Amino acid sequence: MSAHINHVVVVLQQVSLEEVPAKKLRLTKPSKSAALHIDLCKATSPTDALQYLLSFARRPVEAESVEGVVRILLEHYYKESDNSVRLKIASLLGLLSKTQGFAPDCIVDDAINTLNNEKSHQVLAQLLGTLLIIGTQLPDKIAVVQRLIDVACKHLSSTYFGVRNKCLQLLGCLGTVDKPLSKETDAGPGAQTSHVRDVQSVISDYFQDQDPRVRTAAIKAMLQLHERGMKIQQTIYNQACKLLSDDYEQVRSAAVQMVWVLSQLYPESIVPIPSSNEEIRLVDDSFGKICHMVSDGSWVVRVQAAKLLGSMHQVSPHFLEQTLDKKLMSDLRRKRTAHERAKELYASGEFSSGRRWADDAPKEKVDTSGVNLIDSGACGAFVHGLEDEMYEVRISAVEALCSLAQSSPSFAEKCLDFLVDMFNDEIEEVRLQSIHVLRQISTHITLREDQLDTVLAVLEDSSRDIREALHELLCYTNVSTKDCIQLALVELLKNLTKYPTDRNSVWKCLKFLGARHPTLVLPIVPELLSTHPYFDTPEPDMDDPAYIAVLVLVFNAAKSCPTMPALFSDHTFRHYAYLRDSLSHLVPHLRLPGRKQTASSGLEASGVGSGSLESAQNFLQDSLVRVSALQNLETPGAQDLLEFTIRDLLRLGELQTELAGSADFCATYLHCQLLLTKALQEKLWTMAVPLCLKQNAKVSTAARQILDETYKLEFLYSGLETQQIATIHNIRLQAKALQLILTARSKPGVDRVLGACEKFLQDVESFQRLFMTELPHFQDSFVEKLLELMPRLTTCKPLDLVKILQTTLRQSGFIHLKLPEQIHRASATIIEPTGESDNPLKFTTGLVVALDIDATLEHVQDPQTSVKVQVLYPDGQSHIIHPKPGDFRTPGPGRVRLITQVYLSHSAWTEACQIEVRLLLAYSSSSSKQSASKPAWNESMGGLPTSESCIESTIHLSKPVKVFIMPKPARR
Amino acid sequence: MPDIKVTPLGAGQDVGRSCILVSIGGKNIMLDCGMHMGYNDDRRFPDFSYVTQNGRLTEFLDCVIISHFHLDHCGALPYMSEMVGYDGPIYMTHPTKAICPILLEDFRKITVDKKGETNFFTSQMIKDCMKKVVPLNLHQTVQVDEELEIKAYYAGHVLGAAMFQIKVGSESVVYTGDYNMTPDRHLGAAWIDKCRPDILISESTYATTIRDSKRCRERDFLKKVHETVERGGKVLIPVFALGRAQELCILLETFWERMNLKAPIYFSTGLTEKANHYYKLFITWTNQKIRKTFVQRNMFEFKHIKAFDRSYADNPGPMVVFATPGMLHAGQSLQIFKKWAGNEKNMLIMPGYCVQGTVGHKILNGQKKLEMEGRATVITGTLDVKLQVEYMSFSAHADAIGIMQLIRMAEPRNMLLVHGEAKKMEFLKDKIEQEVFVRCISCYMPANGETTTVVTNPSVPVDISLNLLKREMALGGPLPDAKRPRTMHGTLIMKDNSLRLVSPEQALKELGLSEHQLRFTCRVQLHDPHSDTDTLGRIYTHLKSVLKSYSIQHVPDGTVIVESIVIKVTSSAEEPNLKVILLSWSYQDEELGSFLSTLLKKGLPS
Numbered sequence A: 001m002s003a004h005i006n007h008v009v010v011v012l013q014q015v016s017l018e019e020v021p022a023k024k025l026r027l028t029k030p031s032k033s034a035a036l037h038i039d040l041c042k043a044t045s046p047t048d049a050l051q052y053l054l055s056f057a058r059r060p061v062e063a064e065s066v067e068g069v070v071r072i073l074l075e076h077y078y079k080e081s082d083n084s085v086r087l088k089i090a091s092l093l094g095l096l097s098k099t100q101g102f103a104p105d106c107i108v109d110d111a112i113n114t115l116n117n118e119k120s121h122q123v124l125a126q127l128l129g130t131l132l133i134i135g136t137q138l139p140d141k142i143a144v145v146q147r148l149i150d151v152a153c154k155h156l157s158s159t160y161f162g163v164r165n166k167c168l169q170l171l172g173c174l175g176t177v178d179k180p181l182s183k184e185t186d187a188g189p190g191a192q193t194s195h196v197r198d199v200q201s202v203i204s205d206y207f208q209d210q211d212p213r214v215r216t217a218a219i220k221a222m223l224q225l226h227e228r229g230m231k232i233q234q235t236i237y238n239q240a241c242k243l244l245s246d247d248y249e250q251v252r253s254a255a256v257q258m259v260w261v262l263s264q265l266y267p268e269s270i271v272p273i274p275s276s277n278e279e280i281r282l283v284d285d286s287f288g289k290i291c292h293m294v295s296d297g298s299w300v301v302r303v304q305a306a307k308l309l310g311s312m313h314q315v316s317p318h319f320l321e322q323t324l325d326k327k328l329m330s331d332l333r334r335k336r337t338a339h340e341r342a343k344e345l346y347a348s349g350e351f352s353s354g355r356r357w358a359d360d361a362p363k364e365k366v367d368t369s370g371v372n373l374i375d376s377g378a379c380g381a382f383v384h385g386l387e388d389e390m391y392e393v394r395i396s397a398v399e400a401l402c403s404l405a406q407s408s409p410s411f412a413e414k415c416l417d418f419l420v421d422m423f424n425d426e427i428e429e430v431r432l433q434s435i436h437v438l439r440q441i442s443t444h445i446t447l448r449e450d451q452l453d454t455v456l457a458v459l460e461d462s463s464r465d466i467r468e469a470l471h472e473l474l475c476y477t478n479v480s481t482k483d484c485i486q487l488a489l490v491e492l493l494k495n496l497t498k499y500p501t502d503r504n505s506v507w508k509c510l511k512f513l514g515a516r517h518p519t520l521v522l523p524i525v526p527e528l529l530s531t532h533p534y535f536d537t538p539e540p541d542m543d544d545p546a547y548i549a550v551l552v553l554v555f556n557a558a559k560s561c562p563t564m565p566a567l568f569s570d571h572t573f574r575h576y577a578y579l580r581d582s583l584s585h586l587v588p589h590l591r592l593p594g595r596k597q598t599a600s601s602g603l604e605a606s607g608v609g610s611g612s613l614e615s616a617q618n619f620l621q622d623s624l625v626r627v628s629a630l631q632n633l634e635t636p637g638a639q640d641l642l643e644f645t646i647r648d649l650l651r652l653g654e655l656q657t658e659l660a661g662s663a664d665f666c667a668t669y670l671h672c673q674l675l676l677t678k679a680l681q682e683k684l685w686t687m688a689v690p691l692c693l694k695q696n697a698k699v700s701t702a703a704r705q706i707l708d709e710t711y712k713l714e715f716l717y718s719g720l721e722t723q724q725i726a727t728i729h730n731i732r733l734q735a736k737a738l739q740l741i742l743t744a745r746s747k748p749g750v751d752r753v754l755g756a757c758e759k760f761l762q763d764v765e766s767f768q769r770l771f772m773t774e775l776p777h778f779q780d781s782f783v784e785k786l787l788e789l790m791p792r793l794t795t796c797k798p799l800d801l802v803k804i805l806q807t808t809l810r811q812s813g814f815i816h817l818k819l820p821e822q823i824h825r826a827s828a829t830i831i832e833p834t835g836e837s838d839n840p841l842k843f844t845t846g847l848v849v850a851l852d853i854d855a856t857l858e859h860v861q862d863p864q865t866s867v868k869v870q871v872l873y874p875d876g877q878s879h880i881i882h883p884k885p886g887d888f889r890t891p892g893p894g895r896v897r898l899i900t901q902v903y904l905s906h907s908a909w910t911e912a913c914q915i916e917v918r919l920l921l922a923y924s925s926s927s928s929k930q931s932a933s934k935p936a937w938n939e940s941m942g943g944l945p946t947s948e949s950c951i952e953s954t955i956h957l958s959k960p961v962k963v964f965i966m967p968k969p970a971r972r
Numbered sequence B: 001m002p003d004i005k006v007t008p009l010g011a012g013q014d015v016g017r018s019c020i021l022v023s024i025g026g027k028n029i030m031l032d033c034g035m036h037m038g039y040n041d042d043r044r045f046p047d048f049s050y051v052t053q054n055g056r057l058t059e060f061l062d063c064v065i066i067s068h069f070h071l072d073h074c075g076a077l078p079y080m081s082e083m084v085g086y087d088g089p090i091y092m093t094h095p096t097k098a099i100c101p102i103l104l105e106d107f108r109k110i111t112v113d114k115k116g117e118t119n120f121f122t123s124q125m126i127k128d129c130m131k132k133v134v135p136l137n138l139h140q141t142v143q144v145d146e147e148l149e150i151k152a153y154y155a156g157h158v159l160g161a162a163m164f165q166i167k168v169g170s171e172s173v174v175y176t177g178d179y180n181m182t183p184d185r186h187l188g189a190a191w192i193d194k195c196r197p198d199i200l201i202s203e204s205t206y207a208t209t210i211r212d213s214k215r216c217r218e219r220d221f222l223k224k225v226h227e228t229v230e231r232g233g234k235v236l237i238p239v240f241a242l243g244r245a246q247e248l249c250i251l252l253e254t255f256w257e258r259m260n261l262k263a264p265i266y267f268s269t270g271l272t273e274k275a276n277h278y279y280k281l282f283i284t285w286t287n288q289k290i291r292k293t294f295v296q297r298n299m300f301e302f303k304h305i306k307a308f309d310r311s312y313a314d315n316p317g318p319m320v321v322f323a324t325p326g327m328l329h330a331g332q333s334l335q336i337f338k339k340w341a342g343n344e345k346n347m348l349i350m351p352g353y354c355v356q357g358t359v360g361h362k363i364l365n366g367q368k369k370l371e372m373e374g375r376a377t378v379i380t381g382t383l384d385v386k387l388q389v390e391y392m393s394f395s396a397h398a399d400a401i402g403i404m405q406l407i408r409m410a411e412p413r414n415m416l417l418v419h420g421e422a423k424k425m426e427f428l429k430d431k432i433e434q435e436v437f438v439r440c441i442s443c444y445m446p447a448n449g450e451t452t453t454v455v456t457n458p459s460v461p462v463d464i465s466l467n468l469l470k471r472e473m474a475l476g477g478p479l480p481d482a483k484r485p486r487t488m489h490g491t492l493i494m495k496d497n498s499l500r501l502v503s504p505e506q507a508l509k510e511l512g513l514s515e516h517q518l519r520f521t522c523r524v525q526l527h528d529p530h531s532d533t534d535t536l537g538r539i540y541t542h543l544k545s546v547l548k549s550y551s552i553q554h555v556p557d558g559t560v561i562v563e564s565i566v567i568k569v570t571s572s573a574e575e576p577n578l579k580v581i582l583l584s585w586s587y588q589d590e591e592l593g594s595f596l597s598t599l600l601k602k603g604l605p606s
Helices: A002-017 A021-028 A032-042 A046-057 A063-079 A083-097 A105-117 A121-137 A142-155 A161-174 A199-208 A212-227 A234-243 A249-265 A282-293 A299-309 A317-322 A338-347 A381-386 A391-407 A409-422 A428-440 A449-460 A464-476 A482-498 A500-516 A518-529 A545-559 A570-582 A599-606 A613-628 A638-655 A657-681 A689-716 A722-746 A750-770 A772-777 A782-795 A798-811 A936-941 B077-085 B094-114 B123-131 B214-231 B244-259 B271-281 B288-293 B310-314 B331-340 B359-364 B400-410 B422-434 B466-475 B504-511 B532-546 B587-601
Strands: A270-272 A279-281 A328-330 A333-335 A827-832 A841-844 A849-858 A867-872 A878-881 A888-892 A895-904 A913-923 A953-956 A961-968 B003-010 B019-024 B027-031 B063-065 B090-093 B133-136 B141-143 B148-154 B162-168 B171-175 B199-203 B234-238 B265-267 B305-307 B319-323 B347-350 B369-372 B381-384 B388-391 B414-418 B442-444 B452-455 B491-495 B498-502 B519-527 B552-555 B559-562 B565-571 B578-586
Touching (some): A063 A083, A083 A105, A083 A121, A121 A142, A121 A161, A161 A199, A161 A212, A212 A234, A234 A249, A234 A282, A282 A317, A299 A381, A381 A391, A381 A409, A391 A428, A409 B214, A428 A464, A449 A464, A449 A482, A464 A482, A482 A500, A518 A545, A613 A638, A638 A657, A689 A722, A689 A913, A722 A782, A750 A798, A772 A782, A827 A913, A841 A849, A849 A913, A867 A895, B003 B199, B019 B162, B027 B162, B077 B094, B077 B123, B090 B094, B090 B162, B094 B123, B094 B133, B094 B271, B123 B133, B199 B400, B214 B319, B234 B331, B244 B265, B310 B331, B347 B359, B359 B388, B498 B504, B532 B552, B565 B587
Parallel strands (some): A841 A961, B027 B063, B090 B133, B414 B442
Antiparallel strands (some): A270 A279, A328 A333, A827 A849, A888 A895, B003 B452, B019 B027, B491 B498, B519 B578, B552 B559
């Protein structure tokens, strides 16, 4: 660019030598346009010109100079004889008119004029594309839009497909339905009455175009009209259906979409079935047609058809069920499907009979005329879709099944067999997806034993994701018999022995399984606990994960089945007490007959039991109200009240998990206030400066602590509203003011204070910018007072500023916190490594060892960018590792699972030592600001991605876990 | 009229010995050259004397196409090319070319070495025959000669199986060979584009069957194997060397991988090992999953499946063994079976059909005691079959729905069914003719030696001059309608074996002829009491009101001119009321002229 500017200056100096004073103005601001003009004039050959244009396009143009640039480009356009250069100019015009802040009205005329003289089809198409961009920038200017539409209609008869394409696109993006297109200008030979046609019929004429690309464009234009909220007429339904059998896949693909759109618009209208007198609803007819496309030759179309099927909820159940129906026959005899056979086997009470040869032998003879091989209906569409060669099709089919099954319980029941079959797919993604789907529809279904059997077989899968998805599924599954429970338990225990890492997941799964089916668990309790009416059985090992698993199942079932505890033996009760304490999230509270309830559990039951969420909420509100009654924190007793409230809130958070977020949030906030008040009450303010160094340390730690806490408040909790954030920022400002005063007092140098003051004032300003709307809520607060004094502050000397701050700090009141609906505290637990191992992880110095980390994160926003792993070595070295985005999995809403590996390495140690691993939440105090939006110009240029907002600091997210490692010196 | 003739020499209303002769556009093509498994005499090979009584076939055949390597499609190839005599090109896909000679050699060994037949083709003949093979790729169009071209499409079924489109000019035939429309664990589904052939020659093995989903069968299979292995039992799966064996191997291999199982899987050495090698090579012919993952790992490089040694059969603990042959009638599979039959923990899974009389057939029918007449067996006498027997069919042919699907994909004008039983074909034929397709299809099912003739309507390409085309385009509406035929005027010149359509002027110029005007004249008598000029005036106004968009002139010399048509009125002195109207028009305006004459005959409005 600088080269250009120099150039301009030189050139223009020459110009001024020739005494053209008007142009001198440009010297002060050498604009982009001038540079371009000169470049273009210099260009000797089209290739040169093209090069200049290309390099020109790489830089953004300011909105003010766009028009000038456009003029120059147009001027050059008329002079240029080479098609490729004109094409580039045309495309540049389009790009330029997208510049933000530039209104392209002024170039509409010129752009349309260029069309008239253009001979090259390609350039014409590009120009129309430019017009399209201009048109989309000016959707409100009806006159412009109308002109553009006229232009498009005029060029629709072009012989070049590209021009027709662009015209149709233009019509689709700009055409209106309400206002019919008049084609009066079309002076036909007969000059008959000017036929008024609307956009839709014009576009639908091109459904029969000879070029498949134009046909596609026509359908897409129609879809575009629909997207813009225009009502598509039903008359094109037949045309769209015909296009379903087009030779070209892109046409078929667009047509499938068109048919789908129409089916959503006119589901209830009646269409005739060809070659018969019957009539059916349009949605059923189109459903049948789209089903047919599931066996199309092109997989792209198949994927699309399968996807769209999922959203056709209005279809009649009878048609829906056909999609799973495939009449089997063998040598013209009717045959039952394996699914039907399995069902019958189950019904007859006969289970795993070894299948004999010809067991599936066909039974009745099929009436040959009754067999319809190509059914126009939906027959077996999903059967085909699920068997498709491409996994993309299979996945879409599974998804569609899910969506349809969610709206129709009877269909859910029917598709169960097919979904269960998909558990055996060759691609893991498909298996995983079908497990997820089954979980989503599990509310509608009850698994039969044979189905459960197949489902459970997947528990042995070596992929962890699959197993966990399956555990998740089992949590939500209803089963029908006690044998099913037993089967599930046996398989889960098998899973546990094969993959011990699944412990937590299996336990959780059994917890839900037990809670869901108390009556089914009841009859098998003696067997599960291996109790005997007469004999004492040996007490099982309490540390055996399998035994714990069984107990979790039984205890959860016992919760809603009061007769069950009678079956427990003595040690079971003891184990209950132990587990209730150690695994309280898995073992519920039980009312055990004839046993004294321990004090702690008694308090729990009477105080904030499970049903008393409301009372807990009231308690929370009451404590907040009580605190808010305080006007001045310096009054005696106020601080005590705060302290008690904080204690209460913390305890409440522990007891009532639903309110933990809110309670913790309030407690932390109050803690900040308390610290601040205490700091301000210190004696040091009255002391002379040199004496106060000792107190100083105390206050400065308080200030530091408040700052830390406010960052936690802002970034650790989700669900905050702007008002709360503003409140947090307010207290942060107070802490910063405190720090500023301390610096001013302890270090008398003015220079240092000056910088700190400026920084502080910037913070205040940014507060004002960010929370302008919230200011009314800050009556009598520190910030409000500061902002009032702002004009004075900016002009006064640093020392005065400090004084002002000191008084304001002391005078400012206490802002009461309003609680938002839901606050969640981000938290993380490291499941693996457990930190219990005594065997050090040995590795050779200088090489790396991989440590598997498995952690669950809750309520963390945007975990991919914010969560880091910290490794702290005993020598104080610390490493921060950024996990890959792929390591984060989302098993449920609000929950994220991090399974990753961190690489450790260190120089040699003499003996094994522990390192600490923990998760951190990275934040940046500037992240609340919106990142400046980059100019639209850059988007198409593929400029460098803007650097991510810098990360300032981190908050501890989880408790540290200790890992024993031992780097051994390398042997030489 | 031009026609296409199709004559099956084998596989006409029959399964096995596929060999179909097609003559299309003056070219003769042989599709497949297979043998019949059921016969051991001359009937085992197609009757080539149909083509020529004595002498070589080369001069009668333009090319031979082999669809895949199964012996009922390629078994007679060396016999035909070396013993009967054929030197022309033989087309097949690369995998077929690789695997075919192994099977032929194996076949030869069994017939010659084991059964002791003479007068059979030799190893050298197989080699010589293979030298005549031209391999081709999928979707590659091969020009056999200037007019005949062939193109291969993917057919599923077995590795390298292909469907072939044979095309001469605008006439074309598609031959499917054996194909499969549902993908399996190692192969994809057959696919063809909408090529609209004149005849689609399709196999129809499962013409009357609609099959159940493959997944149930796979799941059952895996579950049974898994259960047995967990119980500590041994599983024996008798297979044929190629095709299903690989599918089952993949199935078990992935299952073992998924479930982290440790029990060993073996397959019998020899043919299968060699074949697996080729499967490894031709990864592009397999299905999506295998194609996509082979960068990390070639699925045919089995991790869990190892080669079998005879001594392993006595090893304790669970194992799974694939052994040949598939029908349990001899060889390794029978030996292993005898060893394992006594233990009820073990299991036998038959993955395919068994011919009557084989041990497999007997067991499948529930026989619990087998009489063993043993030469080389350990146990003689009766054998108690205690092990569990399962039948699990994994077939790779298209079922009725699949065949219909292919018809819908290719949209042929005619269907011809081969490779199936007559009764079943009958049913499918009815169905095809009933179903509403885009076009009406007539369906044929010739028996062996019976010729089917299909009349074609080939389009004749004509060069048209661009100017003429543009001129005619300008005449029509604003937009050419692709779906509607339009008439245009021009002169067709047939010269030097080429056809050209040019404008009349150009034709005249080229041929050095001068233009002749052809005019029609016609007299219409009309009773009209007015004078001649008045009559003419009345005609003028009448025409003006009828023909609105034409230029009508009233020339002062007593004529009315409509476009190029001249109208004059005369009357004789005797009968002044009887006017004779003279119309004269050139040939080009014939339509308008005859319209005017009929109009005027009706008389003038009063």
